[in-house]
Structures are given as C-alpha cells and as structure tokens.
Amino acid sequence: MAKAPEGPVPVVVMGLGFIGQEIARAAMSSPEVELIGAVDVQSGLVGRPLGDVLGGPAPRVKVSASLAQAVGRRKGVVVLHATGSRLPKVFDQVMEAVKLGLPVASTCEELAFPHLKYPELADELDQAAQKAGVAVVGTGVNPGFVLDRLVAVAGQVCGPVRRATVTRVVDARTRREALQRTVGAGLTEEEFFELVDSEQLGHVGLVESAALAALGLGLDCDDFEEEVAPVFAEEDISGGAFPVRKGRVAGMFQSVVGLEDGQERVRLELTIAVGADDPKDRIEIDADPKLVLEIPGGVAGDRATANALVNAAPRLTAAEAGLLTVLELPAGR
Template sequence: MTNIVVVGFGAMGTKTIEELNKKETVHVKAVIDTNPMYKGKFTNDYIKDNKQIPIYNSLEDIEWKDVELAIVTSASFLIQIEPLLVELANKEVNILTIAEEMSYPEATNKEIADKLNKLALNKNITILGTGINPGFILDLFIIVLSNTCLNINEIKATRVNDLSEFGTTVLRSQGVGLSVKEFEEDVRSKKVVGHVGFAQSIHLIAKAFKWELIRLKEEKEPIITNEKVTVQGEIIDKGNVIGCNHKAVAHFKNNKVITFEHPQQVCANNYPETKDEVEIQGVPNIKVKIEPEIPGGIGTVAMIINMIPLIIESQAGLINILDLPRLPSIFNE
C-alpha cells in the first residue's frame, strides 16, 4: 500500500483524489490546501465519496513518517513552486508535480534545478514533473513516434483545445474577454501566459534526439471572435479576444526544426475543430491526427495516476520522463 498526500484541493486535486480512491493499492492519507475555508474539513464534505480524508492547511499538521509520495496539483512556474518542493523534500517523501515547468526545469532555471536535484539525492527521494502537455502530447508522444523513423529533419505539432469548461483564472491567462489592445498589453506584462511548457517539451525532444538547440522563439497572438459570444455568463463582443494562439519555433544544428502551435480558445467559431496533430518530416514521413484533442483535465489526472508506480521505482534525484525505468503505461493493479 502506497501512502499518499495530495497538495492542492482545486479542480485537479479533487479529481485526482476521486480517482486515487478507486485504487486498492494506494491510500490518500491527507490533503493539504492553504485556503482557510478547508480547515477542519474532510474531502467528502466537497466530493461524492465514502472516504473521509482530512484536509489540513499546513504540511506541519501531518505525520509524514509513513508517507511515500506527495502529489502537488498547484502552480505552473518553477519559481512559484520551489519553496513547497524544498519543504516536501525535507519531509523525505517522493514528489510528483503537475507544474508545467517541472517537466524539464533546467530549461527555465538550471540553478534551481540543480538545487532540487542535490536535495533529492541527499534525501534519497525522487522528484518528477508530469502532465498531459508538457509531459506527453508535445514531447513523449513525439519521442515514441520517432522510434519508427530512420531520420528526422523537421517536426510540426499542433494542439487545439477548447477553454469553455475552464474557470475565470484560466480564461484570463489566455486573454479571453479582452480587447486586442488589452491583450497585447497583457502579453507584454506577462498576464497573458498562453501555453506554459514549450521550452520544456523542446528540450526533452532535443535531449532524446541529441539535437543541439541554437535558438527558440515564441510568440502569442489573439484569437478574435467574429460574433458576439457568452462565456461563463460574460458577453464577449465581436472583435474581442476569445483565446490565445501561442507558437514556438526552435532551430537546431544541422538545419533541424521544431514548430509548435497551440491555440487555446473558447470554441465559438474560429476553431470549431479541436485536435492533436503531429507531422514528422523524415524517413519515413509520418502524420498523426487525434480528433477531438486528448482532454487536458482527465488526461493530466491519468498521467498522475499512471506515474505512481514509476516514481516509486525510479532512482533518486530530480528526474524527467526520459529517466523513467520503463515506458509509462496504464496503472493496472
């Protein structure tokens, strides 16, 4: 039985707990969320489940001696999550996080990555970042497809997904509801973030292929509605923004190129088709299209669940998907 603590009781945290509770070989011992409204509460006060799991506001409220794994379902950026990861590492538990930049943290901040690796080795624990994207669609999936190629010159990949079911925080991070001018201002001030993880996915592919990165350029463009739409009860007028089209182009030595495009929008009219599409130009040429796109929410939860046996088996240190002891697959008991 693997004892687990889940950190974060938002949308990802609650869905992860619901799925973990269906497993016989794992046990969610406790949940941590700093929101004071949860103090003294239990998970079944908020989700339909017969398991009464206590929710605490602090790591110090828990006895960590028999905990093997902490699953962190909050934050996206390395600088945001570093203090929490250090605190958890000092509890001597393995850490699985869905923070996008943790899928390959060296791409964001090598100093912090080296610090976390040194701490993990010292505590004999494993720290791994996972998720649907980065973590699978724009990296691991492409790496697995490359097994059928003798040579690769260029990779093009597109992920189109619908933001309609997401909350206000996510919508605002993609510029939904803004005017074009406001969108451009918020891109400059980094309030509109687009997709977090292009750099991580590109570095993972480069490491797997032994490609030498020369330059990486990203740009964000507004997706504009040509009709009045209503999103989460808010009216967005024609000509305003319903999403962000985030692009990245990476050039490598020997004229290798990776191009990623990730439009995220409320599916009103501009992108009625959601999909994941990968095109590899090489020997042979390969084109794979998944319609509709692999759902980000349940896909991320599945990646969390399926990584549990692998992180327990893995060597100590800060690792990524390329360091796993075997190819990830569904967690069957």
C-alpha cells in the same frame, strides 16, 4: 530501475484548487494508489473533511495545513503537487517534500524541464533529491504528454529526424472558466498584450515541451523562440462560461520554434480559444519513415493531467533518485 512496490502506493495531494481536487478524485479511482491525506494553506479549507471539499465520497481525513501533518508516520508516501505553474513560486514546497524523504509528482509546468530557465534551482533540487534518495518530476498533459512525451515515443520508430511539428487545438468552451480567462477570452487586443507582457496570460510550459520533444527526438536545439498572439472572435460566440462579442479576443495562439544552428527543427503550435475549430492533437515527424499521428478532439487536459500524476506515483517509487523528466519514466504502466 527498482521494482515498483506491490499494493497501493500511499499518496498525499498538495494543493486543493481545481486541478488538485481532480487529482484527489483520480487517486480515489485508481487501484494503484491510496489517498491518505491532503494539504492546503487556505484557512477556509484547513481542518475540513476532504469529502466536504470534494463534494462527494472521500477518505475520512481532514485537510492539513502542513505536509508533515498529512503524512504522519506513513512510509512510502508520494506527494502529488498542484499549487502553481512557476518554479520559483513552488520551489520551497517541492523542496520541503524532498527533505521529508518524499517523492514528488508535480503539475508545475516549469518543473517539466527546469534546466532550461532555472539551471541553478534545478541543480539544487536534483542534488537534494539524490541526497534524500527520492525522485521528482513535473508532468501532466502539456507539458508531460501530448507535445513532448508522445512525440518522443512516436520518434522511436523513425530514422534520424529532420523536423517535427506538433499542433494542439483546444475549444476553450469545453474547459473551465479559469482557463478561458487565462487565454484572454473577452479582452480587447490592448488588454491582451498588457497581460502577456506582465506574464499573467498565456500557457506556461510550451518552451519546456519543445525542449523535451527535441531531447526525446535526438535533436540538439540551441535556441527557442516563443510567440503569443490573440485569436479574435469573427462573430458573437456563446456556449462558454461567458459570451464573447465579435471583435473581442476569443483566445490565444502560442508557438515555440526550436532551432539548431539557426535551422528550425521543432515547432509547437498551441491554439486555445472559445469556439476554436477542429480541436485536435497532431504530430508530424519528418523522417524516414514520415509519421503523422492525430487525436481528433484532443486529449482532455484537466482529467488527463490528474491521471498523469496519479499514474506517475508508483513509477516514482521505483525510479532513480534525482530530478527527472517524463522521458525517464516508463512509457507504460
């Protein structure tokens, strides 16, 4: 692996939604990167000073409509990409950056392990990145850390792994309104499953995390089974962006099981619900020695995701060219 460059790495944030703005703020607070620009296609944002969009101090740049415009003549720029969760919808954006010779760290959940669902797109992107001599990675908190990378790191001190169980519980009241609605808070059971069936509800990336965790633990899972179910409010719940009445959906429970020859080897369980009890991240690895790690309260998703992208930028400039997973980046700084 090449040596990371000395001095701050110039970065451009692509996508100025909630997470994109968090990434921009995280970049401004990091001594390892320099925020030089931002890109968004929304007409209401293009041309506005970045500080106005963020509602606070920011570099004296305006939001650009194109990546090429934002980068200008600067060399060594890394793109911090945050525009969507589904790879087919953001593929052209990532490819645009690659063709400009720019490394990319993306929040796109399906980009964390794209070979699982989109092998042809993954191969195309990998070949383009190798040809351009740049690295591309999907990262964040989940996928990207709690349910996969942290599991793989923990497994480094274990003997052969028999089974791994990872649990993440999030009280959605501590998160933004958009996430509360994404997990179905306030819906009826019928409305919940209608949105699940149309892929408008649920956490994107859980199966990718399971595949990454299995890979990092040396497990050869040949099948993954995913389920989504509603979590119902047992009483009226307040304290979130909106009240949830008793009997309505408070959130969701989602699980993925990784199987090897029909035997369960990896289980990921994710609960995100308004009023969820005992928020935490917990990793249990059945091996010799057995290992149990728990983070009371859990890792805060939004800000931690922003930090994950910012901290990946200097690592990408020194990484091998191609489409990578977070398991191929240094565990530390």
